[in-house]
Every structure is written in structure tokens, then in C-alpha cells.
Amino acid sequence: MSTSQEAQKVDVLVIGAGPTGLGAATRLDQLKSNYLLVDSYDVAGGLAGTDLTEEGFYFDYGGHVIFSHYAYFDDAIHRALPNDDDWYTHRRVSYVRKVGAWVPYPYQNNVSALPVELQVEAIEGLIEASEQRAATPTIKPQNFEEWILRNLGKGIADQFMMNYNFKVWGVPPREMQCKWLGERVSAPSLKLVIKNALVKNSADSNWGPNATFKFPARGGTGAIWKACASHLSPERQRYGAEQGKIEEIHPTRKTVVMADGRQIRYNKLVSTLNVDQLLRLMKHGLEVEKNEDAEKRVKAVEEMQGAVEKGLKFSNTIVLGLGIRGSLPPRIGDKCWLYFPEDDAPFYRATIFSNYAPENCPTASVRLKTIQHADPTIAVQNADEAKEGPYWSLMLEVCQSEQKPVDMDTILAETIKGALATELIKPEDEIVSTYLRRFEYGYPTPSLGRDAALAQVLPRLKEEFGIWSRGRFGSWKYEVGNQDHSFMLGVEAVDSALYGSPEMTLNEPDWVNGRRNVERRLL
Structure with a gap:
């Protein structure tokens, strides 16, 4: 470690300016603490960012919407974007695509939309599962597959849950735990399912915390976090590959070295790095120090690395976007996001991104060239001619993992083909913009070994090293990985x-998800 310049001293160093890091910085700013926020990205937002294509289409880094369990979080985002015209509020209109039909979400509550033979299969499975639970009340499912079969039955498992969840997570449900489920997966009422099947045009589509949600009017989800960062002291933020990137963490000296060589000394460290990356930087820093205490600490870090390697899993997320010329077709209507369990499309979810905010597309007066028709065999006439809109857009998500490989060279073409097969687009539709970005860390998998690994790592980082590893991949808990949760992980x-x-969001997910949390306020 270079000693050519005096290290900057702060009480709290925050690594990462995604929602968790911004939550931490917002709280530190509120408390008038001496802190510094650093991020290797050029702007705030992290995995909750937004890109803009050359043609003027916005696409988020995945399916992000705003709903909240916390008054403090509400205060923060409304301070960031305070005006009524900064937001759109939507009622969730979401469906599952199955055998050519649109089944209202959640699928297990709305099997009435299926052909009769599939309705019978689903209801028989629900009845059998109910009888099995009654006969064996003390048996608890040991993994997600067992939970699905015990609560939803074989019919719904085969029709939707098994294949869909493999498409999302990239691992079979039997390799996932079920403690994370909570408000994430609806356990249906058998009476409600049968009623919906018998009563024509009856559907249950209001389940879950995101039945209504908000979305920024301009700039996508990333606009929220850029605005949030703008309310923090500029001198307490550093961004970019040199000023904001950490090269070494020296936990015994409580010092980090930045890419530009500058050093920062801290008393406490809040890290939102992927926990495996954090441990690598710590080990590197300890090895550089080359002293007896550091050598002892290397062993501790190696033990934590072993726990992470054994117990923590993740998948990559590939986000694709299509900008399309034309008016929004009636078949799409007011739909928000859609689920795809079948094998005719590589994506597990599609979002009608232009429905979230009209400003996610260029205005109709913007003239753009046609890249291709949705059916690539249809020749583009006058390919060099730029024409006016209107425009609409689709955002699609694909999981990539060791057990679910994806060919990055062909995934865009496969996605367009899948959008055609599922009638999201028509063969003659004109695609005027495409987007493709792969995020190596997309979903923190609720694997069977996750909780044991976290129990070995997170308390030890805090107690032995004064490091709070938090966030979507800092604390690796998907059930508290939404934007509101992530922000509050930093605050807490x-x-x-x-x-x-106490850190209630980290340690008591069911408690925070089951109530309105008003203990902290920002405004």
C-alpha cells in the first residue's frame, strides 16, 4: 500500500451507490456524520439504473417498480422527485402466458382462464394437496419443490411453477429453500380457486404488495437514484473507475486504497459489494500488509470465502429491449408485466415498458430507420428511410446460470422469435431499436445452503472487522431485495x-414485510 499521501479520514465509508449505499448515505447525511460514498460507476443507481439507446428508448436494468413497506423510504423518494408530475401510479395488470391463453396473475388463483381439462388438473392437485396437508399437519417442506407440491399440488406444479421457476432462477426448485417465500408466492385458497373457476369472468388479481405501484415519469428507475444522490453533499461522493473504485481493503488498518492511489481511513465500513468480491478485496489487502496479525486474519477471511463458495449461489440476468414503431396494439392494452413458463420463449418475463411512462419512448415526431421486421424474413423496404412514430417498447428478461446456459450471440434473435411465438409482437412489426445487456449478478438464489453461509459470514464481518455487508448481494437475501428493502438495509x-x-429488515424479513414500518422518518 502506498504511503506517499496522507489518507482521508471518515467515520463511515460506504461502498456502492445503489439503493443500499444511498440509503446509508442518506441516513448519514441526515445525522450530519463524517462519511464518504464511493462507486466505480459514473452515476448513482447500481442495479437499479437505466440505459438510453441511441434511438431514444429507455430500458431499466430489469423489472423495477416502486412499492414500499417503509415511511422513511417514501420520504426519501418523494424528496428526490417531489412533484405530482414526476410519477405515474399504476394498477398492476399482469398475466401468465399458458397454452395460448392469458391467465391473470397469480396463476394459482386464476386457473379459471385455462381450458377445462387444465382447470380440472389444477383443482384436483389443489384438493389432493389440501388432503395431504390435513393428513400430515406436522410435516414441513424442506425445499421449494416440496413447498410447491404441498401447497399448490401436482397440477399447478407441472403446468406453471416448476418450469417457470427454473427459467427465473436457473436452478431446479428442489435446490432452493422455502423460508424466503413470504409475500413472494401466493398460497391460494381452495375455496377461492373453485369459486373463480365456477363463476364466469371472475378473477383474483389484486394479491401481493405490488398490486399498485409507482414509476418515474422521466428517465426510468435510474432517475430516482440520481435524484436521491443529488440531495447528498457533493463533496461526500466519488464516482468513476479511478476515484470511486476500490482496489484494496486493509481491514486491520481500516483503510482502503482507491484506483487512483488515494487512501481512505474509516472507523466503520458499510459495503454493498457482492460479498464474495468484498472478501477477495479483504484477502488481497491482508496479504499486502504482510504482518503477523494480517496473516491470522487471512485465515478468517479464507474460512468465510469457503462458506460463501459452498452455500451462496446466484444467476446472471440478461435484459433485452425492443423499440417498435406503431401504436400500442389492443392485444397488449394496459398490461404491465407478463410471465412465460413455456419453452416457446427464452425470457421468463416481459414488461410493456412504454406503459410505465410514455417518456420511455421517443416522441412520435422523431424519425427513425427500421432495423428489421419482427419476422426477419420480411424484407425492409427503403431501409435508409427514417420515418416518424408513434412508438412503444418491450423489455424482456432472461436468466443465465451454470445449469441454464445462454448463447449471447443468438439470444436477441431468439428473444424476438419468442416474442413472435407468444404474440407479443406480429411478423410485420417494425423494430427500430434494440437493447442487450448482461448483468453478471442478477438474482441472489435462496439456495439450500444460503442461511448457514450467511450466518458464518455476516456476523463475523461485523464483529471481527467492523464491516456491515448489506444489499442485494451484500447480504444475499432475495426476500428483502426490492428497492425499498435495499434502501432500508443501508439505513439500518x-x-x-x-x-x-437492531437491523429488522436483514434479520426479520417476515416482520417488516407484514406491516407498515414508521419507526424512522426522513422528512
Whole structure:
């Protein structure tokens, strides 16, 4: 480690300016603490960012919408975007594509939309599962597959849950735990399912915390977090590959070295790095130090690395976008996002991104060339001619994992083909913009070994090293990985570091998800 310049000293260093890091920085700013926020990206937002294509279409880094369990989070985002015209509020209109039909979400509550033979199969499975639970009340499912079969039955498992969840997670449900489920997966009422099947045009589509949601009017989800960062002290933020990127973490000296050689000394560290990346940087820093204490600490880090390697799994997310010329077709209507369990499309979810905010597309007066028709065998006439809109857009998500490989060279063409097969687009539709970006860390998998690994790593980082590893991949808990959760993980980490306060979001997910949390306020 270079000693050519004096290290900057802060009470709390926050690594990463995604929602968790911004939550930590917002709380530190509110408390008027001496802190610094650093991020190797050029702008704030992290995995909750947004890209803009050359043609003027916005696409988020995945399916992000705003709903909240916390008053503090509401205060923060409304301070960031305070005007009524900064937001659109939507009622969720979501479906599952199955055998050519659109089944209202959640699927297990709305099998009435299926052909009669599939309805019978689903209801028989639900009845059998109900009888099995009644006969064996003390048996608890040991993995997600067992939970699906015990709560939803074989019919719904075969029709939807098994294949869909493999498409999302990239691992079979039997390799996932079921403690994470909570508000994430609906366990249906048998009476409700049968009623919906018998009563024509009856559907249950209001389940879940995101039955209504908000979305920014301009700039996509990333606009929220850029605005949130703008309310923090500029001198307490550093961004970019040189000023914001960490090269070494020296945990015994409580010092980090940045890519530009500058050093920062801290008392407490809140890290939103992927926990495996954090441990690699710590080990590297300890090896550089080359002293007896550091050598002892290397062993501790190696033990934590072993726990992470054994117990933590993740999948990559590939986000694709299509900008399309024309008016939004009636078959799409007011749909928000759609689920695809079948093998005729590589994506597990499609979002009608132009429905979230008209400003996600260029205005109709913008003239754009046609790249291709949705059916690539249809020749583009006058390919060099730029024509006016209107425009609409689709955003699609594909999982990539060791057990679910994806060919990056062909995935765009396969996605367009899948959108055709599922009638999201028609053969003659004119595609005027495409987007493709792969995020190596997309979903933190609720694997069978996750909780044991986290129990070996997170408390030890905090107690032995003064490091709070938090966030979507910092604390690796998908059930508290939404934007509101992630933000509050940072807020609560700061209160824990400074005051010893309990971190309820990290440690009691069911508790925070089952109530309105008003203990902290920003405004």
C-alpha cells in the first residue's frame, strides 16, 4: 500500500451507490456524520439504473417498480422527485402466458382462464394437496419443490411453477429453500380457486404488495437514484473507475486504497459489494500488509470465502429491449408485466415498458430507420428511410446460470422469435431499436445452503472487522431485495454501526414485510 499521501479520514465509508449505499448515505447525511460514498460507476443507481439507446428508448436494468413497506423510504423518494408530475401510479395488470391463453396473475388463483381439462388438473392437485396437508399437519417442506407440491399440488406444479421457476432462477426448485417465500408466492385458497373457476369472468388479481405501484415519469428507475444522490453533499461522493473504485481493503488498518492511489481511513465500513468480491478485496489487502496479525486474519477471511463458495449461489440476468414503431396494439392494452413458463420463449418475463411512462419512448415526431421486421424474413423496404412514430417498447428478461446456459450471440434473435411465438409482437412489426445487456449478478438464489453461509459470514464481518455487508448481494437475501428493502438495509446498517440498533429488515424479513414500518422518518 502506498504511503506517499496522507489518507482521508471518515467515520463511515460506504461502498456502492445503489439503493443500499444511498440509503446509508442518506441516513448519514441526515445525522450530519463524517462519511464518504464511493462507486466505480459514473452515476448513482447500481442495479437499479437505466440505459438510453441511441434511438431514444429507455430500458431499466430489469423489472423495477416502486412499492414500499417503509415511511422513511417514501420520504426519501418523494424528496428526490417531489412533484405530482414526476410519477405515474399504476394498477398492476399482469398475466401468465399458458397454452395460448392469458391467465391473470397469480396463476394459482386464476386457473379459471385455462381450458377445462387444465382447470380440472389444477383443482384436483389443489384438493389432493389440501388432503395431504390435513393428513400430515406436522410435516414441513424442506425445499421449494416440496413447498410447491404441498401447497399448490401436482397440477399447478407441472403446468406453471416448476418450469417457470427454473427459467427465473436457473436452478431446479428442489435446490432452493422455502423460508424466503413470504409475500413472494401466493398460497391460494381452495375455496377461492373453485369459486373463480365456477363463476364466469371472475378473477383474483389484486394479491401481493405490488398490486399498485409507482414509476418515474422521466428517465426510468435510474432517475430516482440520481435524484436521491443529488440531495447528498457533493463533496461526500466519488464516482468513476479511478476515484470511486476500490482496489484494496486493509481491514486491520481500516483503510482502503482507491484506483487512483488515494487512501481512505474509516472507523466503520458499510459495503454493498457482492460479498464474495468484498472478501477477495479483504484477502488481497491482508496479504499486502504482510504482518503477523494480517496473516491470522487471512485465515478468517479464507474460512468465510469457503462458506460463501459452498452455500451462496446466484444467476446472471440478461435484459433485452425492443423499440417498435406503431401504436400500442389492443392485444397488449394496459398490461404491465407478463410471465412465460413455456419453452416457446427464452425470457421468463416481459414488461410493456412504454406503459410505465410514455417518456420511455421517443416522441412520435422523431424519425427513425427500421432495423428489421419482427419476422426477419420480411424484407425492409427503403431501409435508409427514417420515418416518424408513434412508438412503444418491450423489455424482456432472461436468466443465465451454470445449469441454464445462454448463447449471447443468438439470444436477441431468439428473444424476438419468442416474442413472435407468444404474440407479443406480429411478423410485420417494425423494430427500430434494440437493447442487450448482461448483468453478471442478477438474482441472489435462496439456495439450500444460503442461511448457514450467511450466518458464518455476516456476523463475523461485523464483529471481527467492523464491516456491515448489506444489499442485494451484500447480504444475499432475495426476500428483502426490492428497492425499498435495499434502501432500508443501508439505513439500518448505519443505525446499527453508530448506535447498535437492531437491523429488522436483514434479520426479520417476515416482520417488516407484514406491516407498515414508521419507526424512522426522513422528512
